[in-house]
Every structure is written in structure tokens, then in C-alpha cells.
Amino acid sequence: MRAVLAAILAAAANAGLVATAQAVGIAPGFRALTYPPVVFLSVLGALGAAGVYALLRRRVAEPAATFRKVAVATLVLSFVPDLALLAADPAATPAGVVVLMVMHVVVAAVAVELLVSWRGER
Numbered sequence: 001m002r003a004v005l006a007a008i009l010a011a012a013a014n015a016g017l018v019a020t021a022q023a024v025g026i027a028p029g030f031r032a033l034t035y036p037p038v039v040f041l042s043v044l045g046a047l048g049a050a051g052v053y054a055l056l057r058r059r060v061a062e063p064a065a066t067f068r069k070v071a072v073a074t075l076v077l078s079f080v081p082d083l084a085l086l087a088a089d090p091a092a093t094p095a096g097v098v099v100l101m102v103m104h105v106v107v108a109a110v111a112v113e114l115l116v117s118w119r120g121e122r
Contacts, residue, residue, distance in 0.1 A: 002050070009114070010045065014107070026095045027099075028091075033099060067115070071112050072108075082101050
């Protein structure tokens with residue numbers, strides 16, 4: 001249930017960021033900042049995080065601490081494709097890429113909070 005809630009909250013928060021980015025004209029034409037990929041990838045990221053956390057809970061002695069480390073490492077690595085978009089997509093702008101990076105932070109924060117912190121695990 002927490003996984004589904006994390007997916008819904010992450011997708012909703014990032015949809016709000018899409019709306020804001022579009023309203024202020026950040027990177028018009030940048031398809032990565034449209035609802036379909038943002039909502040889909042937000043849900044996928046949150047559910048993927050839930051799967052990793054479930055696996056860690058069964059396999060390691062300190063699943064919460066391990067999950068936080070994995071989440072931070074994954075978050076940092078997730079910025080690489082965003083930065084690559086600056087070279088690969090002519091519609092990408094630095095501001096648009098920053099918004100995408102913020103969206104990654106949103107998914108990570110929601111997932112860690114709902115999956116680990118709400119369980120009271122350290």
C-alpha cells in the first residue's frame with residue numbers, strides 16, 4: 001500500500017512541477033517536461049524503489065540504512081541522463097534539465113519517506 005501511495009504522491013507532485021514549468025515557459029517544446037513521461041517515470045521510479053526496499057528487507061540486516069544509501073547513489077546517477085539531454089535534445093534548456101533533476105529528488109524523497117520513515121525504521 002505504501003508503494004502505491006508513494007507512486008501516486010510522486011506522480012502528483014511532479015505533475016505539479018510540469019504545470020509550473022509550462023506556465024512560466026521553461027523549455028517550451030522539451031518533451032521530457034510533459035505529463036506522459038513525467039507521470040509514467042515517477043510511478044516507475046517509486047514502484048522500483050519499493051521493490052528494491054522489499055528485497056533489502058528480506059536480504060540485509062539493516063535494510064533502512066542500506067536503502068537510504070542505495071537511494072542516494074541512484075539519485076546521483078539519475079542526473080547523468082538528464083545532463084546528457086542538454087547535448088542530445090535541442091529543446092532542452094539548463095532550466096528544464098534542473099526541473100527534471102528536481103523531479104528525481106521528489107521521487108526519491110517521497111519513496112524514502114513513505115517506505116522507510118513511515119515505518120519508523122532507522
